[in-house]
Amino acid sequence: MCDNVRMISSQRQHLILSRLRTRGAVRITALSKELGVSAMTIRRDIADLADKGLLKRVHGGAVSTSTLLSEPLFSVKSQMELGLKDAIAQRAIEYVSPGDVIAIGGGTTAYVFAQHLLESQRANGITILTNSIPVAELVQALESKDVEVIVTGGVITRSNSLVGPIADKVIASLRVNTVFLGTHSVSVPRGFLMPNSLEAATDMAMMDIADRTIILTDHTKWSSTSLSLFARFDQVDTVITDDGLDPDSATKTRDLVKELVLAHGVDEEADDRLATAYPPHSYPPGKEKRH
Secondary structure: OOOHEEEEEHHHHHHHHHHHHHHHHEHHHHHHHOOOOOOOHHHHHHHHHOOOOOOOEEOOEOOOOOOOOOOHHHHHHOOOHHHHHHHHHHHHHHHOOOEEEEEEOOOHHHHHHHHHHOOOHHHHOEEEEEEHHHHHHHHHHHOOOOOOEEEOEEEEOOOEEEOHHHHHHHHHOOOOEEEEOOOEEEEEEOOEEEEHHHHHHHHHHHHHOOEEEEEEEEHHHHHHOOOEEEEHHHOOOOEEEEEEOOHHHHHHHHHHHHHHEEEEOHHHHHHHHHHOOOOOOOOOOOOOOOO
């Protein structure tokens, strides 16, 4: 029985590593559904693999240890830290007024911001410059005459962003009120980094044409690293993250940037643990179904 359990665990871990090689990141809830086991079981597998140095644990899942030079697919990243991204996006739309001309960079946090913005009254009459294919498709799907979108063109990255000389040339010919950018990692005191040097260069081009730069990133990015610096702290006006950022990092960041905003986020791992402890059709104490 024990040998069989170990074999099954070994098979699961092999599959987790296989998914990491193709996607760059995995999410606990998705693996739990795919393998038909509890989130707690997947969490133990990830912890075991992390102890062996085969992956890196992050909030809600894991990333490949090679993500210093590569980036997970947009489809994978879009399912990670959803509660935190929603909280950050809600705060970020406060920095947009009807009629603004804004730029939105690539990445999933910027995409969630675009979703919330387009659902709000603040989107009335705005123009969006973007190098994000998902953001452009989102605006196009609205078929709204009140929102205009300009797409940069360029080479497509794993994060579905358009980068390179073509994108940079289009960006340089324009001007925007505010640019909203995501980031792969935050390094104190260096700044904000991306694994793709071309994407970093395109982000810098967007900052050059903006009157104001706002970085949107969840607290887990302070514990990761990347290759290419695209912005120093003194080049950024506002950083919007969630209140899961540890006090020491918050203090150091606040000393370096003009404004740090901490949005109240949702702990997805707590939700996972609750779902594991109380499966469908059962209810935690005090939350029994009302009839």
